Amino acid sequence: xxSWLHHVGExxxxxxxxxxxxxxxxxxxQSFREEAVLQAHLRQTSGVPGAAPPHYLDAVANVVQLISTxxxxxxxxxxxxxPGYFIVGECKNGHRWAKELYCGREWCxxxxxxxxxxxxxxxxxxxxxxxxVVSMGYFVxxxxxxxxxxxxxxxxxxxxxxxxxxxxxxxxxxxxxKSMGFDRGLARWHWFGDKSTKWHPHLxxxxxxxxxxxxxxxxxxxxxxGILGVPDAVVNYSFTTIVPKMVHILKxxxxxxxxxxxxxxxxxxxxxxxxxxxxxxxxDGPVVWAVEGKAQLEPIAKLESGLCPQCGEVVxxxxxxxxxxxxxxxLVPVGAGYWRMADIPPRFELPDDVKSRLYLMKLAHLAxxxxxxxxxxxxxxxxxxxxxxxxxxxxxxxxx
Ligand SMILES: [Zn+2]
Ligand SMILES: [Zn+2]
Numbered sequence: 001x002x003s004w005l006h007h008v009g010e011x012x013x014x015x016x017x018x019x020x021x022x023x024x025x026x027x028x029x030q031s032f033r034e035e036a037v038l039q040a041h042l043r044q045t046s047g048v049p050g051a052a053p054p055h056y057l058d059a060v061a062n063v064v065q066l067i068s069t070x071x072x073x074x075x076x077x078x079x080x081x082x083p084g085y086f087i088v089g090e091c092k093n094g095h096r097w098a099k100e101l102y103c104g105r106e107w108c109x110x111x112x113x114x115x116x117x118x119x120x121x122x123x124x125x126x127x128x129x130x131x132x133v134v135s136m137g138y139f140v141x142x143x144x145x146x147x148x149x150x151x152x153x154x155x156x157x158x159x160x161x162x163x164x165x166x167x168x169x170x171x172x173x174x175x176x177x178k179s180m181g182f183d184r185g186l187a188r189w190h191w192f193g194d195k196s197t198k199w200h201p202h203l204x205x206x207x208x209x210x211x212x213x214x215x216x217x218x219x220x221x222x223x224x225x226g227i228l229g230v231p232d233a234v235v236n237y238s239f240t241t242i243v244p245k246m247v248h249i250l251k252x253x254x255x256x257x258x259x260x261x262x263x264x265x266x267x268x269x270x271x272x273x274x275x276x277x278x279x280x281x282x283x284d285g286p287v288v289w290a291v292e293g294k295a296q297l298e299p300i301a302k303l304e305s306g307l308c309p310q311c312g313e314v315v316x317x318x319x320x321x322x323x324x325x326x327x328x329x330x331l332v333p334v335g336a337g338y339w340r341m342a343d344i345p346p347r348f349e350l351p352d353d354v355k356s357r358l359y360l361m362k363l364a365h366l367a368x369x370x371x372x373x374x375x376x377x378x379x380x381x382x383x384x385x386x387x388x389x390x391x392x393x394x395x396x397x398x399x400x
Contacts, residue, residue: 097315124336192263
């Protein structure tokens with residue numbers, strides 16, 4: 001487990017050596033040629049992705065939505081290997097970051113791999129929460145085969161997730177675990193079992209809990225069966241206080257399971273943009289155990305939540321650009337496909353009170369100038385008037 005974190009570190013090392021497009025652009029790969037059609041669609045529907053708005057990911061969204069309406073995504077494929085694109089973000093203090101764009105699809109040959117950038121990003125988002133848990137409880141809610149057909153849309157899966165975890169007050173959904181006193185937790189669906197390619201959704205839920213008496217487990221199981229409307233449904237539970245095991249659970253739950261869209265093409269389309277990483281409750285407590293590699297994961301987690309790791313300010317991201325443009329930039333690796341870029345020098349800003357005093361001075365000065373200009377004009381006109389009078393008198397004298 002810890003070795004995985006070492007792996008993250010190793011990855012950083014190799015990226016540091018060969019920065020730029022060569023480091024991130026893989027060579028030609030047979031499996032990607034299959035994906036040419038989607039790329040063609042992408043260009044047709046949204047122009048060349050990345051060159052200008054719309055964003056690359058929006059372009060993909062359009063295409064996938066288009067595809068999911070035709071019932072299947074067979075034959076529709078991607079030419080580019082992730083990451084084909086990157087975006088640059090900047091906070092108000094001029095700290096700049098490059099983020100490689102990964103499609104994050106579980107069946108992407110790059111993103112779907114264990115320890116992929118997408119996987120590390122998901123893990124980084126959760127590990128800080130996991131570290132607040134002294135004893136980690138791990139539920140797996142499974143669906144009996146006869147009801148799996150009912151949960152084949154985003155809406156249905158969303159609803160089911162809420163029913164199991166924290167509920168939804170606005171929609172009057174009661175959350176099974178929250179109502180039983182699990183005040184905070186993390187939830188994520190796996191779509192297939194480890195060794196099967198048959199649609200087999202099961203909801204992984206991580207909570208703060210230790211030993212749960214059989215009576216309460218039975219009650220949870222009965223409530224779950226009740227939600228599904230079946231006489232019996234399987235819920236597995238285990239817990240651990242051993243740190244490497246907790247890390248393993250976090251890593252395991254955040255891994256991809258839908259490793260090939262051909263396993264269930266309709267669901268591959270239906271799940272587009274499904275928010276699979278859920279957390280509920282407050283996660284602002286103290287960290288109670290350390291994780292190796294945490295120093296590397298923290299900035300990744302910050303950037304994942306849209307904040308600058310350097311100063312904590314919001315990072316504003318620009319439009320997608322082709323990954324080749326990263327070449328030639330001075331980059332410091334952050335990890336998981338993030339890079340620190342050279343800062344923009346901070347804009348010179350004066351404190352507010354100084355600014356307002358300067359403004360008043362400016363107003364006063366303007367007023368002075370106006371008065372002076374007026375005075376000069378009056379003097380000038382007076383002088384001109386005097387001149388005119390003198391000239392007139394002169395001519396009068398000469399002529400008469
Ligand atoms: Zn991908
Ligand atoms: Zn910053």
